[in-house]
Amino acid sequence: MVVGSSKIVLPLPIIQVPHSLKDVLDEFLGDTVEAPGLRSVTEFAAHQDENDCTPCDGEHHVGAERRQGSTAVETQLICKRSCPEHKEVMSPALWGALPKDLLQIVFAHLPLADSSRLRCLSEEWRDSIETPHSEFIQVCKAVISTHTNSFALISTDKDDMYGVFWVRVFDMKANRWHEFEFDSEKKYCVALVACDGGLVCLLSVVPDVEEEENEDEYDLPKPLLLTVWNPLTGEKYELPCLDHLDGLCPTMLQLVVDPQTMHYKVMVATKDIYEPKIDQQGAYIYDSQSDRWSQAEKSSRVMFGKYYSWPNTNMWSTETVVTRPCVFDFATSRLHTVKVKRQVEPWGRQNLLRPYAITAQDRLFVLDKFITDESFVEVFRILEYHADVNQSGRTNWLFKRVHSCGPFESAPRYSQDRVRLFALKEFLLVCVDSSFRHRKPRLWLYNVCTLEWRELPSLVKYKDIGQDDIMCELRPWYLLD
Known part of the structure; x- marks a missing residue:
């Protein structure tokens, strides 16, 4: 001043x-x-x-x-x-x-909801908010770096039509939810696949009417579209098409935002399991600064995450989605699953995945049920794993500790109850949802650093919460080109 x-x-x-x-x-x-x-x-x-x-x-x-x-x-x-x-x-x-x-x-x-409305005060304030490197943006970044006051839980609206999302913003200070609907204008925009720095990556496919009339071509792989979206401002940008991305093969997608340059990158890594002789494995990276895709260069680093695949009907239903924790090795250009060391595997005997979540800090959290030695009663526990790369280059998830689930330790009373787990930085979000519409979901927020649980108020409107929903940050000043 x-x-x-x-x-x-x-x-x-x-x-x-x-x-x-x-x-x-x-x-x-x-x-x-x-x-x-x-x-x-x-x-x-x-x-x-x-x-x-x-x-x-x-x-x-x-x-x-x-x-x-x-x-x-x-x-x-x-x-x-x-x-x-x-x-x-x-x-x-x-x-x-x-x-x-x-x-x-x-x-x-x-x-955040109020600060985004400052653009209505005057042209000067509008420019301060919409200019990526303005003085006001720098002050906001300094404040938000020391305060985590809100987050968003984004769900697909499975009741109506694909391409419609529910954004639930939780204000920690006011202890209340703000909810609004977002229409991506893509009828078959069916998946939320990655998020970082206030941006979300959507995966969609738009069918060709002529192909629908021709049954012989109906099951042919169709290129998928990736869209980067700011859920708070509603802005979105469709990335150039990546031809070999069809959703049939296991696909890992990552979104990384650079807080300094305000640019972002999207990484796509695929593993061809249907044509093993044709080596299409590798990673492609989209850079928002150059607005183009390029093949990832080989290096010694690895990237942990989870992969998606739609083995049936070529992504026409989100129910066919399959996800697994995985790692991409830039040295060998290979995408593969990662073993979990010690304690319990996150896969059951029937290869069904238990509720799990992965953070950007390469930590894996698995929600599982255990039988206590004292009362022989089933209780919930959260297992924490950290990504580990040994000297030989092999990667795995290394067990670290167990987190108690105090307020919802007992297993759900009804078999129809579904338990979901989400992660964002130092926070875990647990949702116990029911198939009965008259029973609203119950939600708890857990701080991994302070080991404190907090029960959250009920959601304003009832919508199904799925394991493929996303918990993300909010950045009102991040604008897409």
């Missing part, structure tokens, strides 16, 4: 810890040349604090006594400022007199 001829660097505690308006202004104005009228704003706000608002009685604030003759008459005044009992917007005249630097810090702490 520039005051007079002096330039002040915003101290980090101001971004991390909200102060009262007067304290913040005093801190900024200390030992500086004041801008005309700025001190009067501070004094006016302080005067209002002292004279217009004393301890609240729950409905009104009792002001200072005034004399009427020789009798003291106590007057009741409505609170003129924000307090625990009455939260009232500060006078617009005061907001207009504040330095822009201070306003940016205040607005950066707003909930």
Whole structure:
């Protein structure tokens, strides 16, 4: 912030810890040349604090006594400022007199749904939000790097038609859900396959009417389309078509966002199991900066994740989707599954996958049931694995620890109950869903760092929650070209 001829660097505690308006202004104005009228704003706000608002009685604030003759008459005044009992917007005249630097810090702490509406204030604020490297965006990035205040759970709307998604945004501060619908305008947009940095990658196929009329060509592989989407702004961008991506073969998809350059990359790795003599294995990477696909170069690194395949009907139904934890080796250009060391395998005897989730930090979480030695009762536990690459180059999931499932430790009462597990950075989200429509899902949020569970309020509208749904971050300022 520039005051007079002096330039002040915003101290980090101001971004991390909200102060009262007067304290913040005093801190900024200390030992500086004041801008005309700025001190009067501070004094006016302080005067209002002292004279217009004393301890609240729950409905009104009792002001200072005034004399009427020789009798003291106590007057009741409505609170003129924000307090625990009455939260009232500060006078617009005061907001207009504040330095822009201070306003940016205040607005950066707003909930995401509110901060995205700042573009309606003026052209200047709209440009501040829509310009990737603006000063306001940098302040927002500094704030959000120290606060995780919200996340989104995105589900496909299986009741209506493919291509429609439900976005459920949870505000941790307000402890409430915000829900809205998104139509991708792709009738057969059936899968959410990757997410990172506030962006989501959608996989879809648009059928050809002529092919539907020709039964001989109906089962031929069809190229799939990838679309990158910002669920908070609704913007989306369809990537150039990748010809050999047909969904029949196991396919690993990853989305990586660079927070510095604001560019993103999409990696697609396939494994041809139907024509093993034809080596189509390898990885292709789309770079948003060049807007084109290129074959991944060989290197010593590996990338953990999970693969998808639609072995039946060529992706016409999301029920045919198959997912497995996997790893791509850039040195050999091979995609393969990864063994799990110690404890329990995430695959059952019938090769059915238990609820699991993988984080961007190469951690695997598996939700499973165990029988206790004391009471012989089935209880839930979450097993944590870390990706491991040994000296010989072999990869596996190495067991680390067991997490207790305190609030929902007992197994579901009804056999129709379904348990889902999602992961995002240091958080796990567990959902116990039921096939009975009159019973709403129950949700719990778990912090892997603090080992604390938190039960979340009910969703606003009931929609099925599937294991292929996605838990993702939100970034209101990330705009797609």
